[in-house]
Amino acid sequence: MTGTLPPLSLYLHFPWCVAKCPYCDFNSHGLRGELPAAAYIDALLAELRQLPDDLPGRPLVSIFLGGGTPSLFAPADIDRLMRGVRDHLSLGDKCEVTLEANPGALEHGSFEGYLRAGVNRLSLGVQSFADQQLQQLGRVHSSTEAVAAFRAARSAGFDNINVDLMYALPGQTVAAALDNVQRALDLGPEHLSHYHLTLEPNTPFHARPPDHLPDDDQAWDMQTACAGELRAAGFSDYEVSAWARNGRGSVHNLNYWNFGDYIGLGAGAHGKRTVRSNDGLQVWREHRLASPRRYLRHAGSGDAAQSARVAPADLVFEFMLNALRLREGVPLTQFTDYTGLSVAQLEPALTTAVERDLLCDPDSGRIRPTARGWRFLDDLQSLFLPLAQKISR
Numbered sequence: 189m190t191g192t193l194p195p196l197s198l199y200l201h202f203p204w205c206v207a208k209c210p211y212c213d214f215n216s217h218g219l220r221g222e223l224p225a226a227a228y229i230d231a232l233l234a235e236l237r238q239l240p241d242d243l244p245g246r247p248l249v250s251i252f253l254g255g256g257t258p259s260l261f262a263p264a265d266i267d268r269l270m271r272g273v274r275d276h277l278s279l280g281d282k283c284e285v286t287l288e289a290n291p292g293a294l295e296h297g298s299f300e301g302y303l304r305a306g307v308n309r310l311s312l313g314v315q316s317f318a319d320q321q322l323q324q325l326g327r328v329h330s331s332t333e334a335v336a337a338f339r340a341a342r343s344a345g346f347d348n349i350n351v352d353l354m355y356a357l358p359g360q361t362v363a364a365a366l367d368n369v370q371r372a373l374d375l376g377p378e379h380l381s382h383y384h385l386t387l388e389p390n391t392p393f394h395a396r397p398p399d400h401l402p403d404d405d406q407a408w409d410m411q412t413a414c415a416g417e418l419r420a421a422g423f424s425d426y427e428v429s430a431w432a433r434n435g436r437g438s439v440h441n442l443n444y445w446n447f448g449d450y451i452g453l454g455a456g457a458h459g460k461r462t463v464r465s466n467d468g469l470q471v472w473r474e475h476r477l478a479s480p481r482r483y484l485r486h487a488g489s490g491d492a493a494q495s496a497r498v499a500p501a502d503l504v505f506e507f508m509l510n511a512l513r514l515r516e517g518v519p520l521t522q523f524t525d526y527t528g529l530s531v532a533q534l535e536p537a538l539t540t541a542v543e544r545d546l547l548c549d550p551d552s553g554r555i556r557p558t559a560r561g562w563r564f565l566d567d568l569q570s571l572f573l574p575l576a577q578k579i580s581r
Contacts, residue, residue: 192525193462193469194448196246197440198277200232200269201454202255203480206293209326213388215456215478216256225265227484233272234488235453235476242463243451247280250440252288253307259289263301270306277451284309284439286350291337292329299344309438310341311350311381317371318364321357324398331371338375348436350379355414356407357385358398365410366417373421378436382414383429428513428565445510446518447526452476455483462526469528471498471506501574503527504534508555508572512565517548517556537571546571 201215208218251273253266266287273279286309287302299310316322317331329337341349351372355365372380384407387394402410415425423431427445430438443450452459456478463470474495477483486492498506507527511518523531538555541547546561546568548554561568 193246193464194446194526195249195443196243197250197252197443197448197450198248198273199440199450199452199454199457199459200251200253200258201452201457201476202228202253202258202261203455203483204260205255205257205290206260206328207326210392211325211385211388213391214256217480219260223260224484225261228480229261229265229269229272231484231487232269232453235492236272236276238488238490239276239451240461244277246449247278248283249280249443249448250284250286250438251279252286252440254286254288256288257290257293258287259293259298259302263298263305266302266307267305274306284348286311286438286440288313289337289341290327290329291334292327299341299346303345308346309348309350310346311352312337312341313352314338314372315352315354316357317368318357321360324358325354335371335375338377342376348379349377350381350438351375351377352381352383354383354385355410356402359400360402360410362406362409362413366413369414369417373417378432378434379438380418380423380431381429382411382418382431384411424515426515428562442514445513446522447507447510455480469526471503471527472496473498500527500529500533503529505569505572505574508534508537509569511555512557512561512569515557515562517554520550520553520555523555534572541568541571 203215203217204219204223205216206219208216258266270285285307287307288311290313312334314334315325315327317334319331322330338349338351353368353372355368369382387397418425418431422433424433425431426437427441430441432438449460449462451461452474453476455476457476459474461472461474463472472495474493477486477492483492504527507523511522520531523529523534538547538550541561542549545558546564548556548558557565557568
């Protein structure tokens with residue numbers, strides 16, 4: 189039978205924040221009233237009890253507690269949840285467990301508690317070290333609090349910390365973007381996520397863009413200048429927006445980009461699961477109810493999730509959409525291993541991409557973007573769209 193079950197991760201979504209940022213299009217909600225912490229952990233545990241029987245036999249390579257703001261939940265809540273995860277799923281020997289934390293949404297003394305609960309990696313949503321820009325972004329912390337949070341996490345014993353930064357911010361210059369990166373580097377993180385501020389649909393920033401946004405050329409200058417600074421500091425851009433040193437790339441995100449499987453639990457969480465059938469491999473997508481109130485009401489009942497099989501034509505695009513985000517790409521054989529489809533289904537688009545100098549010659553055994561393909565990634569990825577979607581574009 190063609191195809192291999194890919195590695196498995198677990199994503200746990202926490203949908204509340206102190207306040208909703210105007211650029212954010214994630215399923216997150218400003219907290220009104222008391223956080224229903226106990227009820228939400230109960231809901232996640234109820235969902236864990238409903239997982240298919242075959243999943244416990246597949247050890248997790250990573251767990252990611254994302255949001256929203258998971259650090260609104262006390263270490264005792266996270267500990268109760270992690271004990272439930274270990275009761276229902278098996279964890280690999282080196283399972284990476286990441287908690288997203290916003291510097292303005294936690295008590296710094298809590299870091300030790302999260303570490304004891306089983307979290308071994310932190311992702312700090314700093315975004316900027318300039319207080320004026322933090323205010324423009326609707327962030328609830330200051331640059332001083334961001335630095336204090338990082339140092340407290342390090343003192344607590346965390347040896348794997350990511351810092352999230354944005355560039356192309358309102359009124360930002362290349363020099364300011366470089367200063368932002370340098371202030372992050374001064375803290376000594378293992379990983380840095382460096383994102384272009386994007387005006388996503390259905391956000392306040394999309395409806396009312398902030399003044400003095402850098403244009404595309406200015407944003408490109410910031411990106412290239414910051415990339416040079418990061419490389420000089422020993423970081424490598426193993427993915428479009430992700431930088432790491434000493435091999436500390438995010439295991440969880442690498443599993444996404446390598447077309448791995450992941451269980452998604454929590455309000456609005458999405459999952460991907462590969463199953464064996466008499467016809468080979470089938471890939472299924474699943475999503476949970478987005479409304480926290482409705483999710484709390486239905487979690488564990490079987491009514492909180494919907495699933496649909498991914499059509500083969502869509503599998504081609506979904507695989508390539510992820511794989512091409514990786515600087516080194518993926519082995520060509522991985523396409524067949526994880527989709528059950530023949531490489532022949534890729535060949536027309538592969539040929540076109542090579543001819544346009546967007547893709548390295550796949551005869552090397554890898555699917556990997558060229559420097560030009562890395563810069564014009566949207567153009568490269570669109571070559572693998574199903575025909576109907578290409579026409580609609």
